[in-house]
Amino acid sequence: MEQLETFVVESPDTVGAKSTRILIQDTLADLSLNRVIGRLKVFVDPVQPVFIFTAILRLGTPSVKVKDFAKVDFVIGKEEVKIELQRETYAVKLLNKLWERYGKENIEQPDRKVIIVKTDPVKEVDALNELVIDEPQQEVLDRLIDAIALRIIPEGFRVRKHELSTSHVLFVASEDTLKPEWIAKAKDMLESMRFENSGEEENA
Amino acid sequence: MLEPVKYVGGVYKHNHLVELVEDLGGYILQKNVMQTEVVLLMLVPINDMPVVEAKAKELLGKLTRAPLTGTEIATVAPTLAYHHLPHLDCDVAEFLRQHGAKTNMVGLARGVGKRICQITAYERDLINEHDLAVFILGNYEHCIIEKSKRLYEGIEIPIVVTGAPELKTEDVPNATAYVGNFGRILHHMRHSEELRTLDKLAEVIGKVLDNVRVELAKDPPSVAPPRIKKEIEEQIPDIINSLHPLPIALQMNGARVKLPYEEYHEQIENIKFVEGVTMKEVARVLPSKMRNFILIKALPKSETGFVI
Structure with missing residues (x-):
């Protein structure tokens, strides 16, 4: 799936649809979300009034744990855990996390790629291995919610229903109570995108 | 009759122009010195314009008519959220400022929605203190029309409305004038067609204010x-x-x-x-x-x- 391989804004108000399309492009560019969205369908009817936003996502790498880039070991005869980094990319983030968790006085870095944590090794080795250092997906999803809920959906549409997962996002918003048929329509729009042939070009 | 003009030129010797205008009975309304450049907003007696023009030419400055000079305009957004700021509202306010108006930005507390929008008594009174209000609305024709029916209640000054669709002023209830091609824009307006739209807005506002001036001239203020x-x-x-x-x-x-x-x-x-x-x-x-x-x-x- 390419980035924004489908980008449709449907509305009975054609001028409105055109400006909404530009608005979505601007917002996605501002928050660098272009690469995150694979397919996108929006339906707006200001008369009803309803705003439906559905998208299929293509998120990047899942969360990064310590074991993905370092070797965590016991130090024989000492109350210490030794972390040997294989890649330095996450060193700064890892140190910050360790300081927060064990306190600065318990962390030593005798070498560029070696970090010593003064703690009970038996209890902590497994926990350290599983420690999450970076969550690119979560960070992208936060930005996506910012874009959709706070910038794209018209402000007056305060009654909202949303569905959010790592594969898709669905927002239905209105000024009045949501009608079940709008939510059904949103789900249909999402399904129709799921089964689109990849590589097929479609534009509004 | 005084002509509102804007002078842009170098700081060097600009006081010659200031003194000339004051001697002619005109007024310097605003002087902004920006490093080596100076921007003057002034009112010049219309009969003496050639003298001032000659002086401006001598100082290698530029003199342009600024019809919005001496007016205070409120640019009103339904709220102060990302939806309206910073781009569109600030662009409009800044553009009108360049044409000589003093603009104040007003963000309503509960101005959102076509059914639920409200304006408080304080906001209404604050807006009424200005000469003209520009309401910056969004993308959809239906919403602009519905909203206009109730949002401007109690506002006695001329109202200029902006939005995306091209509507006739008659179609927008309670508005003095309507300018299309705006809508909810989330980027800086700098393309040529966007600048033309802003020019159109300034022109429309200029016309509305000229009408107000004509009305005002019928029973002129005791002091200018x-x-x-x-x-x-x-x-x-x-x-x-x-x-x-x-x-x-x-x-x-x-x-x-x-x-x-x-x-x-x-x-x-x-x-x-x-x-x-x-x-x-x-x-x-x-x-x-x-x-x-x-x-x-x-x-x-x-x-x-x-x-x-």
Whole structure:
């Protein structure tokens, strides 16, 4: 799936649809979300009034744990855990996390790629291995919610229903109570995108 | 008759132009020095324009007509959220500023939605203190029309509405004028067609204000607003200490003075004109809704029986 391989804004108000399309492009560019969205369908009817936003996502790498880039070991005869980094990319983030968790006085870095944590090794080795250092997906999803809920959906549409997962996002918003048929329509729009042939070009 | 003009040129010798305009009986309304450049907003007697033009040419500066000079305009957004700021609202406000207007940005507390939008009494009074209000609305025709039916309740000044669809002014209820091609834009307006849209807005506002001027001329204010400004500057030295941008903001039939009302209103009321009248005889000095500023509204000739 390419980035924004489908980008449709449907509305009975054609001028409105055109400006909404530009608005979505601007917002996605501002928050660098272009690469995150694979397919996108929006339906707006200001008369009803309803705003439906559905998208299929293509998120990047899942969360990064310590074991993905370092070797965590016991130090024989000492109350210490030794972390040997294989890649330095996450060193700064890892140190910050360790300081927060064990306190600065318990962390030593005798070498560029070696970090010593003064703690009970038996209890902590497994926990350290599983420690999450970076969550690119979560960070992208936060930005996506910012874009959709706070910038794209018209402000007056305060009654909202949303569905959010790592594969898709669905927002239905209105000024009045949501009608079940709008939510059904949103789900249909999402399904129709799921089964689109990849590589097929479609534009509004 | 005074002509509103803007001069852009070098700082060197610009005081020659200032003195010339003052000698001719015109007024310098605003002077902005930006490093080596100076921008002057002034009112020049129309018959003396050729003299001023010649002087500007001699100083290698540029003189342009700025029809919005001496007016205070409120640019109103439904809220102060990402939906409207910073781009569109600031672009509009800044553009009107370049044409000589003093713009104030107003964000309503509950201005969102077509059914649920509201305006509070305070917001309404604050907007009514201006010469004109620009309401910056969104993308959908239906919403703009529905919203216009209720949002401008109680606003007595001319209302210019902007939005995406091309509508006729008659179709937008309660609006004095409507300008299309705006809508909810989330990028800086800098493409040529967008700048043309902004030009159109300035032109429409200029026309609306010209109509107001014609109405005003039928029963002219007893004292001209630039005169109020000049007398305050000469008789109330504390105005120099006011650090607000434009300590005396001119309006079409008055001025906003950025000094605390409680301390200064009596001094202002007792300002003497050489014609032998005091300020309170020719204008009402009122507390402004904006902070604790002072709002001066000139009385019309029909009430005082004379014009100074």
